[in-house]
Amino acid sequence: MNPDSTLSVIDQVFESITKSQESRLDLIIREKGNIRSVGEGIATVGGLPNVVTDELLKFEDGSLGLVYNLDEHEIGVILLDEEQHIDAGDEAFRTERVLGVPVGEALLGRVVDALGRPIDGKAAFRAATYLAVERESPPIMNRQSVDTPLQTGILTIDALLPIGRGQRELILGDRQTGKTAIAIDSIINQRDTDVISIYCAIGKQRAEVNRVVSDLQKNDAFENTIVLSASSSVPVGLQYIAPYAATTMGEYFMEQGRDALIIYDDLTWHARAYRELALLLRRPPGREAFPGDIFHIHARLLERSTHLKESGGSMTALPIIETQGQDIAAFIPTNLISITDGQIFLSPDLFQKDVLPAIDIGKSVSRVGGAAQLPAYRIASEELRLAYSQFEELEAFSRFSSRLDEDTLHRIERGRRIREVLSQDQFDTIDVVQQIALLIAVTNGLFDELDLSQIKPACRMMRNNIESELGNMSTKIKEGEKLEKNEEERVVNILRKLVDKKF
Template sequence: MPATELLAHLTDTLAALSAGSAAFRPALVPREIGVVLSVAAGVVRVSGLPGAGAGELLQFAGGLYGLAYNLDETEIGVVLLGEDARLSVGDEVERTGRVIDIPVGDELIGRIINPLGEPLDGGGPLLTRQRLPIERPAPAIMDRAPVTVPLQTGLKVLDALLPVGRGQRELILGDRQTGKTALALDAILNQHDKQVLCIYCAIGQRAASVARVVATLREKKALAYTIVLVAEGNEAPGLKYIAPYAATSVAEHFMEQGRDVLIVYDDLTNHARAYRELSLLLRRPPGREAFPGDIFYIHSRLLERATHLSPALGGGSLTALPIIETEAQNISAYIPTNLISITDGQIYLSPKLFEAGILPAVDVGKSVSRVGGKAQLPAYRTTTGNLKLAYSQFEELENYARFGTRLDEHTQRVIDHGQRIRSWLKQPELHPMSVPEQLVVLLGLTSGYFDNIPVEKMPEAEALLARSSLGLPAELLLRLSAQQPLNPADQAALLACAKTVLAPFQEQPAAESD
């Protein structure tokens, strides 16, 4: 290229650069950066962020996040979402301009995550395309539909006497080591063929307990339709506090797609304690039992998100099974009574029944389902009859009979029948039963076919009858699981099956002596 042309080209380039630089106006983005004033166990106080909003996510140096909670005039109380070992007074903190959210989508199914959406199972990163805030308003009343479809738990005592409907909130409460988690785990295992997605939210549990639950889910192949969200007991109280809200947002994503979801909160006692710890550290006024005044509100706004959506919104449902631990069988304590008033019924597990070997240790007298009866399969309503009343009468007469008084024939029959009902209530752990298996045994029980069978032979006879029910005609098995009453022909077929199977177990009357 000739020198003159090269010079002209350079001149034109310089002119273009000069024009571009003159027109360039850098975008000035204001950043609010504050400093840490004090560090405590799980909370910090910061200053210099006048524009921060309640619930906003703040970022500290080193990638640690916190939640703006107390907005005072000159400083902000921040709940840390991780260990505070890296923080010290004077560190910088910056606004993010967004609230805390969590990834949602089908990619989470079968995975184990923490409340921030980070994987804990070593299965690689979560490549999701959508995130939802962990705090979301509950669906409006007009967006909800009645609870009409049962959620079969596979547990005889629940499906027959304390039914749970899809979209219901049923509280599980009892002393420690009475089988609360096992009850919820059975309900999860029974959804393997029900097209119900399950979420198990562990709040403040020991790592060994969570590992045991995950191992059971994996062994029973239930992890294929389950998401496990974990905030262990040794983690920051902030993570334990946000865990149930994060799990509910994940569940709501599927509910809004028209799917049925079951979520287990294990347990909300630890959640309340974590919130109490944060509130006291942030110098919020303590109330009853040192809990803050809004302890009822944090649980009510969580559980109100469980519902059955109207058909116009897809008809999905979110069923909640919150778990609460009582102390010395005191179900009238502060947190249990709060949760009882928020939920649609409670399942109480008695330590006395547990010690007596009656498992699951559900106290039928203190348990209630305020909604599920409307959703219970009609076949159950036909067969249960006055089963609950008969069992209550038996418990009263059993206490009376302990005094060694002479009993008339009717009273003895009531006691004998009640003993068979008590034996029927027992069920091995992690062995949920299908609807036909439950119904044929239940019908045999209410019809008195078990009354002449020795109590010690009840488990064997019941197991054999349950297995034989699976050999009934396929059309009959389908009708039993359908939303229609048990017709006389089907009832006769079930009774004939029960009579044939139980005949060898019947106790023969003793021969009269000469």
């Protein structure tokens, strides 16, 4: 054969191979393993030698799993979808990406699951971007002090336990003492502000979540709220990642320079979900069978809530914890108290006495305090707290003695009126000017001559008339300006005239 013709044939072969490769789509290299066992929300997978922790895996049926354990011969995976269609022997594929969720304006007014998928029966939405569920908390140098109040509309909290934008305030108490009610009222009070609210339900019954959504809709607070539901019926893996996903949704707005409020309801169930996963994955148990890093999973979650220096945005966290028998020294409550900037403790004893909200002021504290409180509150809040604390002690003491001096009787009667003023129904949020008026009235003894049965009508009358009576001073209070001494006296005189006129 002619050498030239041989070279020509070889050239033709190479040319045909090159054209064939160019005409085909690029090859996709996928690393795959096999499921060895599956059950109770977890799976073990063999193979995948290059997989990394927190990587997302995809199974044959399209469901997802999160890599958690990296052992020598197999990996432990947290299932993020139902396991009915996953069997031992099925293939598992690497995605080479971490778990992310959709964020942005499209989620407002929607109910989504822990993966950001809509579960409210409405049309699917198109999110602007996706962010990782696990993100680093902002460095200390990127944070600024908490100095702007987040008004909850609850008089006891705003006056005595003020919460600032960027703060982390724990709500804890026994079952059925009104913890969720405080959180929902706090969201409702943001309806006329620029604050974006996120309600994260962990381990709740679906009926409870539906009730929360209904309450928000009735009070016109749902359009600026995202509800993320990881109910008790979903895989435990979704319950575990739910608070991190909700935090990522809030961080998007915080990084845009906006203010967000996030409710974790509640982290007791989150801790139990993590304990269940850890035991199934055969991680060493510690105190109360919780794994050793139980503190870390909540610390890294709550440290992401802060007030940013560069953008000026903030994210305020109100985590909820359920106690047993008022034991705030238990393992999980102690952990959360040490992480957060204060706590609001709800007492079942007060709840049974129909003192609502059932906040035990003596066991509650806000470590930010007056730094995030409007100046007008300081006229009355310090004196109010002292008077109420003395009243609680004297009331307990008076049960053992029938003979009390005039000063003690006066303090007890004043305390009863303070308690009546602080009593507040759910959904009945009180704005700043009305709160200031009620505080000034009770601390200056304007209700001392009224019967206890007249306190509530007097408070309603005052709330209905105070803004029109104060005029420009109401604007001054809302804008955070300090009232001069003569203005304080004028407010007291206006309130006295209102009470004298009506009662």
